[in-house]
Amino acid sequence: MTAGGPTERTAPDLARLADALRAHGGDVHEAGPGDAVDGVPAAAVARPTSAGGAAAVLREATAQGLVTVARGGGTALDWGAPPERVDLLLDTTGLDRLAEHGAGDLVVVAEAGLPVAALLDAVGGAAQELVVDLPPERLTGGTRGGSTVGGMLATGTSGPRRLQRGAVRDLVLGATVALADGTVAGSGGKVVKNVAGYDLAKLMTGAYGTLGVVVRAAFRLHPVRPDRAYVLATGPAGHVAARARDVLASQLAPAAVEIDRPAGGDTATVAVLLEGVGSAVGQRAAEAAVLLGGTVQAEAPTWWARLPGDDDATLAKATATLTGVAGLVSAARDAEQAHGVGVALRGTAAGVLHAAVTGTPEATASAVGRLRAVAPSPREGTVTVLRASRAVRAAVDAWGPVGGLDLMRAIKRQLDPGRNLAPGRFVGGT
Numbered sequence: 001m002t003a004g005g006p007t008e009r010t011a012p013d014l015a016r017l018a019d020a021l022r023a024h025g026g027d028v029h030e031a032g033p034g035d036a037v038d039g040v041p042a043a044a045v046a047r048p049t050s051a052g053g054a055a056a057v058l059r060e061a062t063a064q065g066l067v068t069v070a071r072g073g074g075t076a077l078d079w080g081a082p083p084e085r086v087d088l089l090l091d092t093t094g095l096d097r098l099a100e101h102g103a104g105d106l107v108v109v110a111e112a113g114l115p116v117a118a119l120l121d122a123v124g125g126a127a128q129e130l131v132v133d134l135p136p137e138r139l140t141g142g143t144r145g146g147s148t149v150g151g152m153l154a155t156g157t158s159g160p161r162r163l164q165r166g167a168v169r170d171l172v173l174g175a176t177v178a179l180a181d182g183t184v185a186g187s188g189g190k191v192v193k194n195v196a197g198y199d200l201a202k203l204m205t206g207a208y209g210t211l212g213v214v215v216r217a218a219f220r221l222h223p224v225r226p227d228r229a230y231v232l233a234t235g236p237a238g239h240v241a242a243r244a245r246d247v248l249a250s251q252l253a254p255a256a257v258e259i260d261r262p263a264g265g266d267t268a269t270v271a272v273l274l275e276g277v278g279s280a281v282g283q284r285a286a287e288a289a290v291l292l293g294g295t296v297q298a299e300a301p302t303w304w305a306r307l308p309g310d311d312d313a314t315l316a317k318a319t320a321t322l323t324g325v326a327g328l329v330s331a332a333r334d335a336e337q338a339h340g341v342g343v344a345l346r347g348t349a350a351g352v353l354h355a356a357v358t359g360t361p362e363a364t365a366s367a368v369g370r371l372r373a374v375a376p377s378p379r380e381g382t383v384t385v386l387r388a389s390r391a392v393r394a395a396v397d398a399w400g401p402v403g404g405l406d407l408m409r410a411i412k413r414q415l416d417p418g419r420n421l422a423p424g425r426f427v428g429g430t
């Protein structure tokens with residue numbers, strides 16, 4: 001749905017965009033084939049080197065009626081629906097400073113284009129970490145130095161240890177954001193100027209750059225826990241889901257409890273991570289092994305902190321209540337049997353999983369519908385398609401029933417009234 005805003009492609013006036021950047025540093029150039037966003041060609045690329053530059057070029061772009069899409073490492077540009085058009089690609093990799101590491105306060109403030117790997121290196125020196133659990137190939141992948149702080153926030157994906165330390169949305173303390181009209185706004189801790197009424201950092205998390213361009217963000221850190229043990233058990237999928245629930249209900253305080261259900265089988269594996277200092281970790285691992293009927297190992301399984309399936313699969317995020325996870329696992333098997341698809345399911349046993357579906361577009365749509373039917377309402381679970389081919393997107397309702405859609409649209413209207421930021425990418429065509 002396209003509700004007003006830019007509809008016709010406007011050729012960017014590169015000279016005026018460059019003028020806007022002049023006082024701040026950075027450059028503007030015509031886009032090439034490698035700058036397409038999920039198949040949508042870009043017209044121009046701006047690479048500011050400061051928050052002020054990002055805001056100035058955005059102000060000018062919006063004044064020209066352009067559609068701007070932010071790009072960090074470019075590793076997840078095919079997540080979310082393709083934007084309606086891309087007149088200006090705002091490359092954030094020139095915003096790559098670590099602004100502050102308050103080791104005593106366990107806080108880090110970084111510019112949006114800083115690679116997450118560089119942030120982890122910097123805080124690792126003080127035996128601290130940002131617990132996002134990005135898999136190694138995301139940290140170094142792509143052609144632009146891997147996932148950035150801004151891209152991580154905008155996609156809002158969290159790894160196994162979200163169970164105990166919280167998701168990205170919980171770890172972000174504040175964000176400074178360039179809005180479509182060039183206003184620099186902030187909220188939460190460690191920002192300069194607060195915007196009343198909104199927690200911008202949380203709003204930006206998982207919004208795919210449709211509400212503003214994050215230029216800087218502050219995160220809560222955790223001390224590294226040096227000792228780890230993993231406990232694994234494989235068995236019938238329903239049994240594994242029930243044992244995983246037992247671990248969650250126990251006093252073992254696991255850092256993560258992950259379920260992996262490969263496509264096409266009736267078995268699944270549960271992997272429990274225990275973290276801490278010294279021998280207590282081994283004792284807790286031994287107790288978990290008894291509870292699960294599993295074995296203890298020092299290394300993570302190869303699938304740990306990796307999304308299921310390969311890049312050609314349709315990738316969906318499936319949430320469920322604690323008791324709904326077993327339903328998701330059996331719906332995966334039912335979908336395979338009924339629709340001839342493959343459904344690999346992986347994620348935290350507490351109810352945030354990813355599903356990789358392989359099959360024809362129609363069968364994939366039916367499988368997504370079957371997974372969605374597990375939850376009686378969006379409050380009890382959702383299934384949203386993150387990445388899919390054009391053919392699958394045409395066949396499937398990518399978002400499903402969404403609570404609070406009117407509120408989301410109202411926020412979009414307020415922060416980006418002209419629909420200049422990645423229109424069409426997010427739920428409800430926002």
Ligand SMILES: Cc1cc2nc3c(=O)[nH]c(=O)nc-3n(C[C@H](O)[C@H](O)[C@H](O)COP(=O)(O)OP(=O)(O)OC[C@H]3O[C@@H](n4cnc5c(N)ncnc54)[C@H](O)[C@@H]3O)c2cc1C
Binds near residue numbers: 070150156212215422
């Ligand atoms: C356990 C785990 C596994 C993961 N596995 C995968 C995986 O297999 N594949 C995968 O693609 N991702 C995966 N991710 C998600 C990963 O977080 C993102 O791929 C990555 O962080 C995106 O960073 P990027 O800089 O490459 O973003 P980009 O690809 O550049 O951008 C991604 C999105 O964010 C927007 N954006 C980028 N920067 C900003 C900004 N500064 N302000 C506003 N919007 C912005 C873009 O417009 C785009 O919509 C995983 C995450 C976790 C935690």
